[in-house]
Each structure stands twice: as C-alpha cells, then as structure tokens.
Amino acid sequence: MKILKFGGTSVGSVSSIKTLLEILKDEDKPGNRPVVVLSAMGGVTNLLVAMAENAANGQEFTAQLAELEKRHFDAVKALLDVQNQNPAYTRLKIHFNQLEELLQGVLTLRELTPKTRDQILSFGERCSALMVSKIAAQHFKEVLFVDAAELIKTDSSFGNAKVNSELTELLIKTFYRENSDKLLIVTGFIAGNDAGQITTLGRGGSDYTAAIFGSALNADEIQIWTDVNGMMTADPRMVQKAFPLEELTYTEAMELSYFGAKVIYPPTMIPAFLKKIPIVIKNTFEPAFAGTVIRHDCKASTLPIKGISSINNISILNLEGSGMVGKSGFSGRLFSLLAREQINIILITQSSSEHSITFAVQPNEVDKAKQLIEQEFELELLANKLEPLVVEKDQAILAVVGENMKQTPGMSGKLFHALGRNGVNVRAIAQGSSEYNISVIISANDLAKALNAVHDAFFIELTKTLHAFCLGTGNIGKTLFNQLNAHKDFLQKNNGIQVKIVGISNTRKMVFNADGLSLDTWQDDLQASDHSADLAGFIAKMKEMNLPNCVFIDNTASPKPITFYEEVFKANVSVVTCNKIGNSASFAQYKTFRDTARKHGVDFFYETNVGAGLPIIRTLKDLMSSGDRIQRIEAILSGTISFIFNHFKGDANFHDVVKEAQEKGYTEPDPRDDLSGKDFMRKILILARDAGHEMEEADVEIESVLPKACLEAQTVEDFYAALKAEDAFFTNLKQQAEKDKKVLRYIGKLENGKASITLQSVDENHPFYMLSGSDNIISFTTDRYKERPLVVKGPGAGAEVTAAGVFADLINVGAN
Numbered sequence: 001m002k003i004l005k006f007g008g009t010s011v012g013s014v015s016s017i018k019t020l021l022e023i024l025k026d027e028d029k030p031g032n033r034p035v036v037v038l039s040a041m042g043g044v045t046n047l048l049v050a051m052a053e054n055a056a057n058g059q060e061f062t063a064q065l066a067e068l069e070k071r072h073f074d075a076v077k078a079l080l081d082v083q084n085q086n087p088a089y090t091r092l093k094i095h096f097n098q099l100e101e102l103l104q105g106v107l108t109l110r111e112l113t114p115k116t117r118d119q120i121l122s123f124g125e126r127c128s129a130l131m132v133s134k135i136a137a138q139h140f141k142e143v144l145f146v147d148a149a150e151l152i153k154t155d156s157s158f159g160n161a162k163v164n165s166e167l168t169e170l171l172i173k174t175f176y177r178e179n180s181d182k183l184l185i186v187t188g189f190i191a192g193n194d195a196g197q198i199t200t201l202g203r204g205g206s207d208y209t210a211a212i213f214g215s216a217l218n219a220d221e222i223q224i225w226t227d228v229n230g231m232m233t234a235d236p237r238m239v240q241k242a243f244p245l246e247e248l249t250y251t252e253a254m255e256l257s258y259f260g261a262k263v264i265y266p267p268t269m270i271p272a273f274l275k276k277i278p279i280v281i282k283n284t285f286e287p288a289f290a291g292t293v294i295r296h297d298c299k300a301s302t303l304p305i306k307g308i309s310s311i312n313n314i315s316i317l318n319l320e321g322s323g324m325v326g327k328s329g330f331s332g333r334l335f336s337l338l339a340r341e342q343i344n345i346i347l348i349t350q351s352s353s354e355h356s357i358t359f360a361v362q363p364n365e366v367d368k369a370k371q372l373i374e375q376e377f378e379l380e381l382l383a384n385k386l387e388p389l390v391v392e393k394d395q396a397i398l399a400v401v402g403e404n405m406k407q408t409p410g411m412s413g414k415l416f417h418a419l420g421r422n423g424v425n426v427r428a429i430a431q432g433s434s435e436y437n438i439s440v441i442i443s444a445n446d447l448a449k450a451l452n453a454v455h456d457a458f459f460i461e462l463t464k465t466l467h468a469f470c471l472g473t474g475n476i477g478k479t480l481f482n483q484l485n486a487h488k489d490f491l492q493k494n495n496g497i498q499v500k501i502v503g504i505s506n507t508r509k510m511v512f513n514a515d516g517l518s519l520d521t522w523q524d525d526l527q528a529s530d531h532s533a534d535l536a537g538f539i540a541k542m543k544e545m546n547l548p549n550c551v552f553i554d555n556t557a558s559p560k561p562i563t564f565y566e567e568v569f570k571a572n573v574s575v576v577t578c579n580k581i582g583n584s585a586s587f588a589q590y591k592t593f594r595d596t597a598r599k600h601g602v603d604f605f606y607e608t609n610v611g612a613g614l615p616i617i618r619t620l621k622d623l624m625s626s627g628d629r630i631q632r633i634e635a636i637l638s639g640t641i642s643f644i645f646n647h648f649k650g651d652a653n654f655h656d657v658v659k660e661a662q663e664k665g666y667t668e669p670d671p672r673d674d675l676s677g678k679d680f681m682r683k684i685l686i687l688a689r690d691a692g693h694e695m696e697e698a699d700v701e702i703e704s705v706l707p708k709a710c711l712e713a714q715t716v717e718d719f720y721a722a723l724k725a726e727d728a729f730f731t732n733l734k735q736q737a738e739k740d741k742k743v744l745r746y747i748g749k750l751e752n753g754k755a756s757i758t759l760q761s762v763d764e765n766h767p768f769y770m771l772s773g774s775d776n777i778i779s780f781t782t783d784r785y786k787e788r789p790l791v792v793k794g795p796g797a798g799a800e801v802t803a804a805g806v807f808a809d810l811i812n813v814g815a816n
C-alpha cells in the first residue's frame, strides 16, 4: 500500500489536477488502494495568511476571498460534470462562509491568535481535498474525503503542534481497517487537539501528514509528488549543471536539505525513517521520470558525494579570548542563552585551543544575539577576558554531503582545492562528526562561483566549464574562436570540457556575457556593444562577474595587457598568452608573474611564446623539472625569417617575400619585429630564463639581418620602401650563399649562460639545412641528451598553429 502526497503545484490548476487523476489511475489497484494526501492549491496558504494578517491590521479581505473562491469554483466548473457541480459548490461555499466569519471576527477584534490562524489556514487543505475528492468520485469507485483533524491528534501548540503518536497511530489504523476498500483523500498539514480544535503541523506539514499515515499503516512507499525531478545535487538556480539524484539515504537527504533547496522538509520524514519506508520524490509534470528515492538501503553509489547544499545569506559571530580556554561552562552558558531566546544556530565551529568560537545565525537574529551575549558576558568583556564580539554579515554556507565521503580519502582536499583555486576565502569550517558533511562559511558574494567550482570538481563525469576572457580579435584571436567553435562538440564529448567565452575586447570595443558569447555572432555582438574598450574596466568586470574556473587569454601584441597580469593572478584567474612581451621584459617581472601565479594556485601558460604551437616550452619544462640540465640550445625560432630564406630563391625579390610572409600571418603585426631580430630575441630570452638563467634583453647578442636604413625606418610603409631600396643587398647575400651551395639561416644559440642570434650560411651537412616553409627547429643538448640532441621541428608561425597552441594551453588550465 502506498501513500501519495501531492503538493500545492500538483493541485494548483485544472491541468495539474487532470495529471494528478492520471497518476492516481496508474496507482489505484483493486485491493491495494493508495492513500492520497493533499496540500492546499498552490499559493492558497499564502493568500490565507495575507487575509488573516490584513484582517488583524484592520484591512479588508473581500477581494482576496473572492479570488480564493474563484480558483476553487473554476476548477470545479472545468473538471466536474454539470450535474455534480452544485453539490460541490454548496459544500465549498459552506467553507468559504465559515472562513469569512472567522476573518470578520479577526477584523472586529483586530487580533489574530495562533489558534484562529490555524483554523483559517486549515481551509486551504480542507477545500482542496474536498474539491479533489468530488472530482475523483467521477473517475474512481468509492472515494472518501478524510479530514485529518479527526485522526492526527496533537497538543495545543498552534502553528507547530506536537503529534501524539500513539493515539494518532491507533486512530489511523482503526479508520483504515474500516475504509481500506476506499480511495482516501486526506487533508495534509492539519490536525486536531483533544478539545476538537484545529491545529497545524508547521513547516512541510503535508509531507509530515504523509509520513504519519505511512508510518501508521506500514506503507510500502511514500510518494511525494512535486514540481521538480527530485532532489538535486545543488541549488539549480545557482548551478546550471545540477542534476536530480537517483537515490539517497535518509541521513543524506537530511543533511542535503538542511541547508539546501527544500524539496522536502527533513524532520517530516522521521516517522518514515524510523520504519524504513522508502520515500520517492516525483514530478507531477514529468511523471515518467524516475525521481529520487530516499531509502535506508541504497545501492552502492559511484558518486563521491551526493550533493552540495547551501544557504545564501547568514551572519556569523565570532567570540574569542583567554576567558574561554578551559572554561567548561562557557559554551554551555553561551548556547543555552541563545536557545532560551530562540535564536537558531545554523552552524558552530570551535578552535581546538578553545580560544575562539564562531557560529552562524539568520541575519535578522544577529544583532539580537550580539546584544544578548554582550549582556551575559559583560564582566568578561570588561576584564578583557573576551575580545569585543565580531559580527560578519553577508556570509554563506556551502556544505558537501554524502555517506561515501567517509570511506573516500581526499574529499576535503578536493573541496578546498576547488575553493582555493578560485580564490574563495574560507572563513570557517565544520565537519559533521558523522563525516557525511563538510561545511564551510564563505562570503555570500562568492557562493555561486564556489558552488559551481565545487560541483565541477566533484561531479567529474559532468562537463567542466572554463570561463574565458579574451583580449585580441586579430589574426590569432579570431582563429582561436573559429577553432573553439568547430571543436566544441568533440571537446565536450571526449574531454568533458566546455569553454564559455564570457568576455571579449579588442582596441575598440568590449562585450560580456556570463552565459557565454556565441562563437557564431561574436563579431556582431562586439560591434553592437555599448562598452568602449578599456583594459582596466575589462579586468574590473571580470572580477565583478566572479565566475569559477576563469582564464584570461591575451592574444594581443600589446604591452598594455601585461601590466594587468599580476592583478589577474591575484584575482585567482589563470593566464594563457601568445603575447611574448610579458615574459621577455625585465627578469624581475618574469619572476613576479610566476611567483604570483603560484601563490594564488593558478596557471600561467605561454607555449606559443616560442615556436607557436610546437611543444617547446613544455619540453624544456619537462626536461628541467625531471632533473636534466640544459648544456646548449640551438634553434631557428623565427618562422618569418625561415619562410623568407626558404622562398627567397631564383628571381624572387626580398621585399615581395617579406610581404608574402606577412600575408600568410607569419609575421608579427609589425614585421620589423621579426626582421630586426627582436621577436627571435624575445624567444631566446624566454627559453634562457625557463632554462634557469637570470638574463635580460641586453644579454642577448643580435646580428641583424637588415641593413641600417631598414632598421631605422619609422613606419611599416617606410620599412617596405627601405627593403625595396636594399634589394641588391639581399640578392647579393643570397647569391653568395647559393654559390657556396649553402642556404641562409638565422640561428640562435644559448650556451654557458650566453645567448646570441647570428645570420649564417650553412651547407647540407648542417642539421638546420633541411627546412621548409615557416619551419622552426630547436635542438636541446642536455646532460641526458648529449650524444644526440633532442630535436623539435615543424611550422613555427601562422594563425592556425598558434591558435591551436593557445587552445591546448586553455584546455590544460586547471588540469593539475
């Protein structure tokens, strides 16, 4: 036998009542009829409270009463055959008249006692159950309306009455014995005292009614029909990826809903819990969905935790001082004081030195709590045995919950890693002694970010979301967006990663969208944006959006973004960049970037600073971190110059080949950076530093490829003109090399802490002779690779290979 409880939304409208009847048809079996418990129609209880309070304040309630009548009458009209409507109207009308009389009394006396309030509220459930029983009688045999006030017996604590379990059980059993052949439609929430007066069961009261009936009748199952697909892994209003849980133990359900979204109110489950009756949470609007089963014997779960619950606004009070140490009566005095004054304590932590106690309360109770404590401990405060009380408002609680945590090591590590990496400061920690729950207090401002980060960290089988803020929409930036767009489905399916571009800026405009900008329309969106580009504003907005797993991508060739990297790291945001200017400016800055990123637990990836997408930085880092020592690096690291020397053949003229390199996207935005050797210098310097040398730009010797006139050109246009004018110089270089059966190569070298870049003519025996296109080549001679060096070779410039390198760096963020 089953108990089916339908909440307010399930009886809230004509269509939901129709669905309810369909569900009943499936569940109503001859000889095994369910007991149905109903809440008031959705919104009706609030309406009744408002009417009662209005009346007590001397205000009219007739309009609200009319609205209440109309909602019930409309449902009767839509769902009952004409001949059955009048008796239903009459029965309901009697209720409404009684209600009006009561409200009139409140209005006259200007007084609303808890007793009258309960009576007024009871009309919600009485009307809905009456109405549904009339409608059901048209579809089912022998339907009986049951007023639970006759069966659930309580004391007279109106508003939150205490149930006399033994008597109630007896009454329900007796009643059921005589009526088990009927379809019973029971009022939720309401009960009665010995004097026959109506009481109510407090918060979650209809669930409690269902649990009381379930327990008394030893039900096989209690179904709670609501408007969601069960209990979720987190509050779905804040965590888009929250999903409904299949199974939970009673304890988990308690812990999860203590702080979290209130699908059910846990204390109401206790009668079911004691009798080990499974509770199934189902969605009236999606009845085929299995929902969540709460039972004592869950099958083993692979989930490390069951969910994350949260309270988004609490205040905390912190007491500390020598007066507390070793004083066994201290916390007793403190907490009994608060209990006496009915201040509910949500969470407590105490330092092991007993030197301080932190506890959380509702924000509207914190001032009162502070005042009470200051009175109670006045002497201790005066004698400086207690420090002045510290109150912190706008705090939140986040708790991870699950019985599996107990046997899985590393759970708290995972939690704190996710929080730390995202810069969420943990104000206090509490772990339930059951080890089913670890709770942290954090700033309310960080809650959404923290919930999402922690959800991503624990439910790894779900897609992890990276939020990227991107500077630069030129050659590389644009190509990166295209690649991300083309590859997003694969990435999600195979890597479980989703990249949301949440901010874009170029030198003109910037645009933001926390849900992710469309990679199809970003250009139009940027164009249409009202925000003019402003780097400081971009960073400020990034911080304000406070998203988890954030990455800042610098795809510019500008020195300006560099000045913000430190601030970005300090905001616990990783940096991915193809811009070499940052790493090749002063060594002090190079070091600061690394120190700051490490201190804040975030990544700094710049693979494309050297050899575009070729794995050069990574290779060097792996060599270094595995204990190898770099003896010598020899390399060709200018894709542009490589391309030029590979194509400057036969009749080609130098100037045209440079133009072609630029058109192919190999050069820097300003090709003078390539041809002057500056770009190459930056790369050698970055490699030298990554290899452990504290070098500066001036320590790299550069032999220029260019004659003086070209070097001195003031604009790119002048530069091309100067190149044209110097054609003979380059042709001469080429002819000289060709005559000797050699090719021109611009080669960098790092050895014994000295770096140089020279123009060389090499013959076919040289390992760098055979190169084509924009190839880079780098050879590492190390203590371990000393007979034959480790060589990396391939295209070292171009938008596709560079954007691909940035892409790979981005995906690796947070991998460790």
Ligand SMILES: NC(=O)C1=CN([C@@H]2O[C@H](COP(=O)(O)OP(=O)(O)OC[C@H]3O[C@@H](n4cnc5c(N)ncnc54)[C@H](O)[C@@H]3O)[C@@H](O)[C@H]2O)C=CC1
Residues within 6 Å of the ligand: 471, 472, 473, 474, 475, 476, 477, 505, 506, 507, 508, 533, 535, 555, 556, 557, 558, 560, 561, 578, 579, 580, 608, 609, 611, 612, 639, 665, 666, 667, 668, 669, 796, 797, 798, 799, 802
């Ligand atoms: N082309 C290649 O093969 C490789 C290029 N790189 C690097 O890629 C970077 C970008 O190169 P390209 O895309 O070719 O340059 P680009 O000139 O085509 O694009 C640069 C973009 O940055 C934007 N920008 C400049 N200053 C800005 C600021 N302060 N705030 C916001 N946006 C700003 C510009 O509006 C433009 O959209 C350079 O640092 C380059 O060294 C690295 C490896 C290889």
Ligand SMILES: N[C@@H](CC=O)C(=O)O
Residues within 6 Å of the ligand: 608, 609, 610, 611, 612, 637, 638, 639, 640, 641, 666, 667, 668, 674, 679, 796, 797, 798
């Ligand atoms: N302009 C650069 C591109 C890669 O960093 C080059 O030509 O090598």
Ligand code: NA
Residues within 6 Å of the ligand: 607, 608, 609, 610, 611, 612, 613, 614, 615, 616, 617, 805
């Ligand atoms: Na690289």
